[in-house]
Amino acid sequence: MNILQEMxxxxxxxxxxxxSLLQAKGLKAGELPERWNLTHPxxxxxxxxxxxxxxxxxxxxxxxxxxxxxxxEELEKIVSEAVSHAKEAVRAEGHGYxxxxxxPTGKLLKPLGDLEFExxxxxxxxxxxxxxxxxADLVLIETMSDCxxxxxxxxxxxxxxxxxxxxxxxxxxxxxxFDEKGxxxxxxxxxxxxxxxxxxxxxxxxxxxxxxxxxxxxxxxxLLSVSSTPVLVNPNAGLPRSENGKTVYDIDAVRFxxxxxxxxxxxxxxxxxxxxxxxxxxxxxxxxxxxxxxTISEFQDIIHPVMIFVKNKxxxxxxxxxxxxxxQGQIVTHVDLLNFLKNRDELGYRKAIEQHFExxxxxxxxxx
Numbered sequence: 001m002n003i004l005q006e007m008x009x010x011x012x013x014x015x016x017x018x019x020s021l022l023q024a025k026g027l028k029a030g031e032l033p034e035r036w037n038l039t040h041p042x043x044x045x046x047x048x049x050x051x052x053x054x055x056x057x058x059x060x061x062x063x064x065x066x067x068x069x070x071x072x073e074e075l076e077k078i079v080s081e082a083v084s085h086a087k088e089a090v091r092a093e094g095h096g097y098x099x100x101x102x103x104p105t106g107k108l109l110k111p112l113g114d115l116e117f118e119x120x121x122x123x124x125x126x127x128x129x130x131x132x133x134x135x136a137d138l139v140l141i142e143t144m145s146d147c148x149x150x151x152x153x154x155x156x157x158x159x160x161x162x163x164x165x166x167x168x169x170x171x172x173x174x175x176x177x178f179d180e181k182g183x184x185x186x187x188x189x190x191x192x193x194x195x196x197x198x199x200x201x202x203x204x205x206x207x208x209x210x211x212x213x214x215x216x217x218x219x220x221x222x223l224l225s226v227s228s229t230p231v232l233v234n235p236n237a238g239l240p241r242s243e244n245g246k247t248v249y250d251i252d253a254v255r256f257x258x259x260x261x262x263x264x265x266x267x268x269x270x271x272x273x274x275x276x277x278x279x280x281x282x283x284x285x286x287x288x289x290x291x292x293x294x295t296i297s298e299f300q301d302i303i304h305p306v307m308i309f310v311k312n313k314x315x316x317x318x319x320x321x322x323x324x325x326x327x328q329g330q331i332v333t334h335v336d337l338l339n340f341l342k343n344r345d346e347l348g349y350r351k352a353i354e355q356h357f358e359x360x361x362x363x364x365x366x367x368x
Contacts, residue, residue: 003058003097003138004171004203007230011264014099014234015051015059022047022062034066037081038074044082048089052096059096060140061086063131064103067123076130083134099140099173100131100161102153109148112186117152124156132161138171142234143209145177145185147196154200171203175232177210182219190222198229206232206268212251213259217266224267231268235260 006012022033025043037044048059061082068075083098090096105123107115128139139157144150154174161170174197182190197205205227207219213235220233237251251259 002171006057007204011268012057013055014232015048015056018047018060018062018064032065032070034062034064034071034078034082035074037062037078037085041081041085044085045089045092048086049093052089052093057096058099058138059086059089060099060101061131061136063101063127064142065106067105067127069105069107069123075126079127079130080134083131083136087135097137098135099138100128100136100170102127102139102141102157103143104145104149109146109152112146117148120149120152121156121159124153125160128157128160132170133164135164136170138173138203141172141174143177144174147176147184147186147188147193150174150176150193151196151200154197154202158201172201173204173206173232174202175206175208175234178207178219180211180215182222190219191226194223194227194229198227202229204230204232206234208232208234209236212236213256213263214251217259217263220263220266220268233260233263233268 003012019027019033022036022043025040027033027036044062051059061079062085063079063082066075066079066082071078079100083100086098090098102124105115105120107113107120109115109117109120131139139161141150141153141157144153154172157172158169161172162168163170176184176193178184178190184193188196194205207216207223211219213233216233216235220231223231237256
C-alpha cells in the first residue's frame with residue numbers, strides 16, 4: 001500500500017518541526033541546518049525516530065532550505081544523506097513514509113526579484129532528482145507565499161520526481177502560508193491558490209506555518225469549501241514570540257490537541273504541528289484522534305491524573321533525567337517518562353503505567 005492508497009482509508013499524521021529541535025540540540029545562529037545531515041547524522045535520525053514513536057505516519061527530510069544556491073556541489077550529498085537518515089528511522093521503527101521537504105529558494109522571482117521562473121524550476125528539479133534517486137516516498141512543497149514560485153516547485157516535482165524502482169511519479173503535496181485574512185504575500189487568496197494547485201495536479205494541498213491552529217480555523221473552513229483535493233493542515237503551536245533569546249509558542253500540547261480535534265472534524269486528511277519542538281504535540285494529537293467519540297474532557301479525566309500521579313510519585317527519581325535531557329536540549333514528554341519508569345522497580349509506578357497503556361490500547365482496539 002502506498003501513501004495515496006492509505007490516505008483514502010484513514011487520517012494520517014505528519015511530524016513536527018526540525019529546525020526548532022536542532023536549535024535545542026546546539027544549532028548555532030547562522031548555521032545552515034541541512035549541513036547537519038553530514039555532521040550530525042545520529043541527531044537527525046534520532047529526531048525522525050522520536051516523531052515516529054510519537055505517532056507520526058510521515059516524516060519530512062531535513063532539506064527545507066537545500067538547493068544549489070546555498071550548497072553548490074554539496075547539494076547531492078546533503079539531500080541523499082537526508083533521505084537516508086529518514087529511511088533509516090522508518091526501518092528502525094517499522095513504519096512511516098519519507099517526504100522530501102522543499103521550502104522557498106530564498107530568492108524572489110521576477111518581477112519582484114531577480115530570479116527567472118525557468119531558473120527556479122531547474123533549481124527545484126535538481127533537489128527533487130537527488131531526493132527521488134535516494135528513495136523518498138513523496139515530495140512535500142511547503143511554506144510557499146508566492147504562487148509563481150509555488151508553480152515552479154510543483155512543475156519541477158512533476159518533471160523530476162520519479163521513483164527509480166517503479167518509474168512512477170512521486171506524490172506531490174503542496175502547502176502555502178496565508179496571513180490571518182487568507183492572503184498570500186503576493187496577494188493570492190484561498191480560492192485562487194486552490195485553483196492553481198488543482199490545475200497543476202497536486203495530490204494533496206493545504207496550509208502550513210505562519211499561524212496557530214486557532215487562527216487557521218476560518219481559513220481551513222474556506223479551503224475545504226473550495227477544494228476537491230485532500231487537505232493537509234500544518235499549524236504552528238500558536239504564534240511564536242521571543243523570550244530570553246529563544247523562540248517560544250503560546251499554546252501547549254493539550255490545547256493544541258483540542259483545537260486540532262475541531263479542525264479534524266471539518267474534514268482534513270493530514271495534520272501535524274509545524275514548529276512545536278517536542279513530539280508530545282504529535283502524541284496528544286494522535287491520542288485525540290484515536291479516542292473516536294470520546295470527548296476531550298473524558299479523555300483528560302483518564303490520562304492526565306495518571307501522568308500527574310507518575311510525575312509526583314517519582315519526582316526525586318525523575319529529576320536526574322530531567323536535568324540530563326535539558327542539558328542535551330531536550331524536553332521530557334509523557335512518552336519519555338513512561339519509557340524511563342517502565343524499566344524501574346520502585347513500588348507504585350507499574351500500576352500507573354499499566355493503566356496508561358491499557359487505556360491507550362483500548363482506544364486503539366476500539367478503532368479497528
